[in-house]
Amino acid sequence: MLDLDSTPINANHWDIFCVVVDNYGDIGVTWRLAKQLAAEYAITVNLWVDDLNSFSHILPKLDPCRTYQTFYDVNIIHWNESSTEKYVSGSCLIEAFACEIPSSIIQKLTKLKQDSPAKLPIWLNLEYLSAEDWVEGCHGLPSCQTSGLQKYFYLPGFTDKTGGLICEQNLFSLRDSWQSDKANKLALFAELGLSGIEAEHRVISVFSYETPSLLALIQSWQTQNDPIHVLIPKGRSLNSLTSILPCSVNEVVAGQQITLGNVTLHILPMTDQQGYDRLLWSCDFNIVRGEDSFLRAQWAAKPFIWHIYPQEDDYHLIKLEAFMQIYCDNLAPDLAKPWCELNLSFNQGDQIDTVNHWQKLEFNHLPLLQHAKKWPMTALNSADLASRLVQFMKSR
Numbered sequence: 077m078l079d080l081d082s083t084p085i086n087a088n089h090w091d092i093f094c095v096v097v098d099n100y101g102d103i104g105v106t107w108r109l110a111k112q113l114a115a116e117y118a119i120t121v122n123l124w125v126d127d128l129n130s131f132s133h134i135l136p137k138l139d140p141c142r143t144y145q146t147f148y149d150v151n152i153i154h155w156n157e158s159s160t161e162k163y164v165s166g167s168c169l170i171e172a173f174a175c176e177i178p179s180s181i182i183q184k185l186t187k188l189k190q191d192s193p194a195k196l197p198i199w200l201n202l203e204y205l206s207a208e209d210w211v212e213g214c215h216g217l218p219s220c221q222t223s224g225l226q227k228y229f230y231l232p233g234f235t236d237k238t239g240g241l242i243c244e245q246n247l248f249s250l251r252d253s254w255q256s257d258k259a260n261k262l263a264l265f266a267e268l269g270l271s272g273i274e275a276e277h278r279v280i281s282v283f284s285y286e287t288p289s290l291l292a293l294i295q296s297w298q299t300q301n302d303p304i305h306v307l308i309p310k311g312r313s314l315n316s317l318t319s320i321l322p323c324s325v326n327e328v329v330a331g332q333q334i335t336l337g338n339v340t341l342h343i344l345p346m347t348d349q350q351g352y353d354r355l356l357w358s359c360d361f362n363i364v365r366g367e368d369s370f371l372r373a374q375w376a377a378k379p380f381i382w383h384i385y386p387q388e389d390d391y392h393l394i395k396l397e398a399f400m401q402i403y404c405d406n407l408a409p410d411l412a413k414p415w416c417e418l419n420l421s422f423n424q425g426d427q428i429d430t431v432n433h434w435q436k437l438e439f440n441h442l443p444l445l446q447h448a449k450k451w452p453m454t455a456l457n458s459a460d461l462a463s464r465l466v467q468f469m470k471s472r
């Protein structure tokens with residue numbers, strides 16, 4: 077067991093601080109990054125997280141009652157007042173998504189700046205992913221704090237002037253080898269306890285927020301000729317389906333199977349991130365949300381709908397437009413149009429348009445799939461986030 081009192085801390089270690097605002101995205105992104113830095117760059121990473129209960133949904137082996145534990149060579153520390161008192165500075169300090177590090181740490185850093193400035197860690201604020209144009213101009217900018225310390229803005233993004241996208245070096249080869257054999261997906265479905273799925277059946281995963289569009293889509297699939305399996309982890313998507321569930325949402329259990337005409341809803345347990353990646357690789361279409369599942373759906377090389385995290389004054393629709401524009405850059409207009417309209421209407425909760433655009437796209441499934449296969453290399457734009465981050469650190 078890791079214990080900061082007894083463990084010698086390598087002065088080159090990195091600290092990543094994460095506040096779980098809601099759901100799993102904040103911890104999802106920082107956990108991916110921490111694992112990759114440890115595995116590919118042999119960096120000792122301390123991941124400080126304020127809510128281990130949420131974290132345990134995507135890392136089932138995590139014990140929410142323990143302050144220090146290590147998985148995949150990442151030191152996971154429950155961030156609270158007493159644990160942060162033991163903070164020892166390393167070479168990099170990442171505040172994820174503008175979560176504010178405690179004043180006790182700022183005081184330590186301020187003192188370090190006076191006593192031995194060369195030992196100050198590079199302090200970064202890792203921002204949310206956006207495809208908007210302004211990201212290039214703000215990525216890497218320094219910001220002087222009232223404490224006199226300097227912090228940099230690190231902005232992920234899709235172009236070479238941004239901080240890049242999280243993607244492990246071997247991810248695409250693992251995905252390709254998984255997808256090259258249909259037996260893999262069938263084995264995964266069996267492992268998850270899903271029955272009745274045959275190799276040629278259409279399988280769609282759903283990890284969305286609440287929206288009437290989801291209900292409309294599932295109702296439209298019910299009347300189709302071919303079987304469709306909808307895989308839904310227990311969570312927020314189900315709140316939109318109360319009118320078609322045989323019981324209340326609270327009574328729904330993982331493993332449950334609900335038949336609605338030609339549609340079978342399979343309720344899934346949450347799995348770890350690796351399991352979720354495999355699920356995305358195994359489905360024909362994925363409905364995803366937030367930030368991390370949105371990116372992983374792109375890496376899965378399958379067509380998807382992005383249910384973007386709603387923001388005030390519909391700002392999220394601007395972010396959605398920005399992404400759709402780059403995603404459709406090399407896509408034929410007669411395909412790009414219905415795909416964008418499907419995403420927009422799904423996000424706006426427009427039931428009629430969502431179903432109409434879905435139906436238009438169905439006939440174009442193959443070209444959309446071909447585009448989805450090409451997209452990951454285009455999006456990655458020569459270097460992933462972790463490698464750009466390591467370069468960024470070297471250049472400071």
Ligand SMILES: Cc1cn([C@H]2C[C@H](O)[C@@H](COP(=O)(O)OP(=O)(O)O[C@H]3O[C@@H](C)[C@H](O)[C@@H](O)[C@H]3O)O2)c(=O)[nH]c1=O
Nearest residue numbers: 097099100101104134346347348349352366367368369
């Ligand atoms: C369904 C499932 C997801 N996951 C993981 C994948 C992701 O890492 C994580 C989900 O995170 P996201 O897709 O980002 O969606 P999200 O909606 O959960 O998270 C967020 O979105 C951000 C944009 C907001 O700022 C956050 O505050 C947060 O709300 O859960 C699993 O590991 N196993 C599973 O079974």
